[in-house]
Amino acid sequence: MNKKYSVCLTPDERLFLEGICRKGMHKSRKIRRAQVLLKSDAGLTDEVIASEVNISIPTIERIRKRFCLEELTSALEEKPRSGPPPKVDLRVETEVVALVCSSPPNGYDRWTYELLKREADQRCSKKLSKSTLRSLLKKHHLKPWKKRCGAFRT
Structure with missing residues (x-):
């Protein structure tokens, strides 16, 4: 059967794909896509x-199509998935990190989740849940309750 999208790799592209397959330091999906492109270039059905x-034929066709219509990197990488937008944008995240790195209010020795949530709700434009606040602190490796004043970075 004649393929609609045929793969013709340059020597540099072939070396790049062989490196991905050989090293094994990439995600398994990326390695499989590289193998598909190499085998398609070799003329295998x-x-x-x-x-x-161990991949389906429609997936092989999609990989070849993305390689031919777009470029090598887009054929190897996953497309962004749809879904809800992030709950916290970069501006709010920066405000929270700055708050954590500042001194706690008068009368408090250190920050607690409850105190951080209350202050963040007052200062930031968006209300944050405790779990979102906890995720932000974990993401930035911040543990403000371990130090008397300000944040303690691990």
Whole structure:
């Protein structure tokens, strides 16, 4: 059967893909996509590629199509997935980190989740849940309750 999108790799692209397959330091999906492109370039049929790489024929066709219409990197990488936007944007995140790194209010020796949540709700434009606040602190490796004043960075 004649393929609609045929893969013709340059020597540099071939070396790049072989490096991905050989090193094994990438995600398994990326390695499989690289194997599909290399085997397609070698002239193997979709059925043979599907059995060797353990991937479906429609997926092979999509990988080849993305390589031909876009570029090598887009054929290897995953497309962004749809879904809800992040709960906290960079501006709010920066405000919270700055708050954590500042001194706690008068009368308090250190920050607590409750105190941080109350102050963040007053200062920031968006109300944050305790779990969102906890995730932000974890993301930035901040443990403000471990130090008397300000944040303690691990």
